[in-house]
Amino acid sequence: MPDTDKPSTDQPSTAKASENKPSESPPEAATLLESEDDGELDLPYWLTSTEEAANTTFFQMMRRLPRLLREAWLLAWRAGRRTTAAVLVLQLGSGAAAALGLISVVGVFDGLLQSGPTPERVRAAVPSLLVLIVTLALRAVLTSAAATAQGHLAPRVYEAAQMRLLDLTTRVDLATFDDPEWRDSMERARDRGIYAAQQMVDFGIGVLTNVVGLVVAGGVLAVLHPVLLPLLVLAAVPTGWAAVRAARVGYRSRLRLVAVWRRHHMLAELLAAREPAGELRAFTVRGFLLTEVARLLRITTVEEIRVVTRSVRSNLLGQALSGLLTGLTYAVLLWLLWTGRMELAAGGAAAYAINIGIGQLRELAFSVNRVYEQGLYFSGFQGFCELSELRAEPSPDRRAPARFGEIVLDGVTFSYPDATRPAVDDVSLTLRRGEIIALVGENGSGKSTLAAVLAGLYRPQRGTVRWDGADVAGLHPDSVRDRVAVVMQEPTRWPLSARLNIAIGRHDRPASMEQVRASARAGDAHDFVMELPRAYETLLSRHFTDGADLSGGQWQRLAVSRAFHRDAPLLICDEPTANLDARAEHDVYQRLRELASGRTVVLITHRMASVREADRIYVLDHGRVVEEGDHDELMAEDGLYAQLFTLQASAYQSA
DSSP states (O other): OTTTTSOOGGGHHHHHHHHTTTOOOHHHHHHTTTTOOOOTSSSOGGHHHHHHHHHOOHHHHHHHHHHHHHHHHHHHHHOOHHHHHHHHHHHHHHHHHHHHHHHHHHHHHHHTTTSOOOOHHHHHHHHHHHHHHHHHHHHHHHHHHHHHHHHHHHHHHHHHHHHHHHHHHBBBBBBGGGGGGHHHHHHIIIHHHHHHHHHHHHHHHHHHHHHOOOOOOOHHHHHHHHHHHHHHHHHHHHHHHHHHHHHHHHHHHHHHHHHHHHHHHHHHHHHSTTHHHHHHHHHHHHHHHHHHHHHHHHHHHHHHHHHHHHHHHHHHHHHHHHHHHHHHHHHHHHHHHHSSSOOOHHHHHHHHHHHHHHHHHHHHHHHHHHHHHHHHHHHHHHHHHHHHHHHHHHOOOOOOHHHHHHEEEEEEOOOOOTOSSEEEEEEEEETTTOOOOEOOOOOTTTHOOOOHHHTTSOOOOOEEEEETTEEHHHOOHHHHHHHHEEEEEOOOOOSSSSSHHHHGGGGGSOOOHHHHHHHHHHHHHHHHHHHHHTTGBBBBBBBSSSSSOOOHHHHHHHHHHHHHHHHSSSEEEESSTOOOOHHHHHHHHHHHHHHHTTSSSEOOOOEEEEEEEESSEEETTTTHHHEEEEHHHHHHHHHHHHHHHHHHHHHOOOO
């Protein structure tokens, strides 16, 4: 993808390099741009609020930590209550064993350092030593069991977060997909939020583990001598400060690289995909695109090196200060022993506890840092969930009628988010059972949007849609859509078998193979499906082994078959023959006329000859219905419909 923001002075040289040196190594070309980012690292406007979340201080982060941990544990609790409870119990049991072990260390030192012959001192230390060995073994077993439980919990949390995101994404109003704010929120939640949810639980467990260990070591130190405990905490503060600082730098860097990464991934995917491979070679753009990808990679490389350098400096300073304060702690311990304020046995146990406590504090700083960092992404995930819940479709209990006599639109107006004018503006029309209704008009006239309103995909901002007098706004949206079959202009190419691509049209009830074949014959798809390697069981995707792909026209006929299989009272066809040849188009329209018996068909097409036999034709212009009638009536009016029909018909007439 060319960079439209790139200075024009670079364009000729880039084009020349692509033309004269198509085999040039991309990294060599990228080195020319090593120090240039062309504004690529400017923070996108839609991420400014997210950047503010990264600019918190160490103490602000500490205040937020309890809430983050609570949210992480609530998520874990919802994902697996028994497993979460097991992790908590096992971690607390491991901490209790560690506490007992530290206390036994005092007994070991007390026995070894008492007066008398060495054998007697060893015998005096043996009971405490046995307790220490048992507690160490018990702690190892409990820690291993806790790790196993955590290993079971983490994938469940990821699964729960993934399903929550997909559930909310598929429950929002369809118009929400046209809202840039929501889409940006979804991208952030999907790219990092789901993974962050799992990481929040993992590192939250790490925080709990380290807090338990720290409480144990701190409790022992407080008993041995109170002055040692604040010194122990003070020794870990620089490490925590450095970790949080490094996290902020890394997070802000990732925000700056979002646009670069997305462009790089898009281009890299296009370079490796099958669909654009032919055009890529036909236009000989390989060298240009490789150079563009290399330029984006160079930007990320330079930025990541800068971040690593700053993080290393922060960590080096933090570790140095932490080392000095640790030395101060040991110096105070020696002073206590020197002045007789602490017994030698207690001093040995204190030294052991300080060593353990320093380790736990450093691990705690690491875990807190990760919780804070992942919490920033997790906040984006939660923000998306909250936003999507607000945008979720209302779901009344009332169901739509199984069949209808007529559908009436009265003064319906619908606008897309941030649109300057309505896509459908004050439209009133009536659809009766068994009719074929055609919607015609130029591009952008509102035909497809009006069809989406009829299908229950969009809710109008003004006006009503009534099924046999029942306002659709008071009906469960899925019950309305269950009564509608839609053939899209560009149908979704589901990576499923040919059988399931048809049967998905009525997924709520099992379909026999004979029913699937009948639907395929109705949509003129049976013959080409039988020619596939495994007929109806062939996977329709070449991304997988033994998969097959279809032509555009074949996918279109499969979509028509899916609509036939749905067996709905309202059939909406949005350019259903756009990818078909003339003979296939004629066959499909013939089948649609047969299907219209007892059903209502709404037909959207630019091929005016296809609508001549429609019972009623609505002509739209800029979202409004400007003409209405059958073919003969509209031709007699000599209005927009007559102009469009005559213009298209003239193309088929000989000069």
